[in-house]
Amino acid sequence: MLDIKLLRNDLTGVAEQLKKRNFVLDTAQFQVLEDKRKTLQTATQDLQNERNTRSKSIGQAKAKGEDIQPLLAEVADLGDKLKTGEQDLSALQSEIDEIVMGIPNLLQDTVPAGKSEDDNVEISTWGEKTAFDFEPKDHVDLGAQNGWMDFESASKLTGSRFVVMRDGMARMHRALIQFMLDTHTTEHGYKEVYVPYMVNEDSLYGTGQLPKFAEDLFKLEGEQNYYLIPTAEVPVTNLVRDEILNADQLPMRYTAHTPCFRSEAGSYGRDTRGLIRQHQFEKVELLHFVKPEESEEALETLKRHAEIILEKLKLPYRTVVLCAGDTGFSATKTYDLEVWLPGQQAYREISSCSNMKDFQARRMQARFRNEQGKPELLHTLNGSGLAVGRTLVAVIENYQLEDGSIRVPDVLQPYMGGCTKLA
């Protein structure tokens, strides 16, 4: 969430900046609620003050053995007045909170204008689009051999947008996870964490999936109100919720492999073929917790760590910076890595790296002790390093041979017992 003080002091400025996102902030409504809040809060606190002062004098009088009956009579009607005041204030406060929680983050100046993904700006490319002297197949056709990728069985077991993988494909999928984690922990300085795949509502509020994006989540039945995680970002970022870290603990870098569960409501008909858009997929996530002045550079570092995975796998890709209209709710700036898929003759998103600055930290009260010894909100960043299922798609499409067999990338061979080819 945004800083409420910023909204109070510069409401029109904030509204102006949000236009870049096509987000319309009802400033008049906010102003009215804020004015009411100010009056009501001051009045209520005055009443509380009066109650406290009087109660104190009753205590003192009683201690001296004086008659407190007259004093009690004076306070008689205070309680009711106070109660209504407190209730009204808390109702008003929730109304304001709901509005503030629904406001997206402000964008960095370097984010290009634009409405949709068509306006994203390419900033770099790596590798040549893989050339074939035959007609390359897409991953669904390649995966159909030997039952490597079996969508029919998955739909029998569960439904659409799931997959069963077998044999070498399942092994390569697992190898990718190990390879990514090992690279990040041994070469990029990340700490590996294992976290719950179900989280409570507080965690989802902390990272911003709630209250606005509940329809994207799988909620479990039962009394606990747990949700399946849509990304490791949720449990890992919430590790610092309500914590005050020492400055020397920053920067903190975590990597985690988790499955991710997404309802994909609203994406009916999109990417229905193959592995691209599933209800359940694996992801290796990268997270940084940093001091505010370090976060913009940290985004470059994090993005680079994700790029290196693609380069080690020798997969051609490009990096784009998302335009204003395509940048996610909590982010100030996002880079997407898009890998080349010969089967689709297109670049497809395989990693998304974002700097949330203090937007999540404020919701979570995630802080560190600064040089003055005062708690200060830290900045959070996260990115995929990488989405495993889509990486598998990229590997098999780019490494396919004419007979449908698939070469194993050099860096994966040690993770597959030296296997060099899936056939």
Next chain:
RNA sequence: GGAGAAGUGGCCGAGUGGCCGAAGGCGCUCCCCUGCUAAGGGAGUACAUGGUUUAUCCCGUGUCGAGAGUUCGAAUCUCUCCUUCUCCGCCA
């Protein structure tokens, strides 16, 4: 799942209705003393938030696991919930 105990500041820990935002200790910061080391003395040190402020200061409000209640007044009493620990049971 059954029985019991407990949750207080960065940490440990006292506190059973008013003088408690909270003793004491540890840690940390500043100062003094001490010609190394070791040790000693003094002061300060929770968070959020409202008013005011560039910021501090100041004044107020809220917060002792969470929520509700009793009361003029709750860390303290009552209820519900959550979490942790111990013992028993079950179990990958």
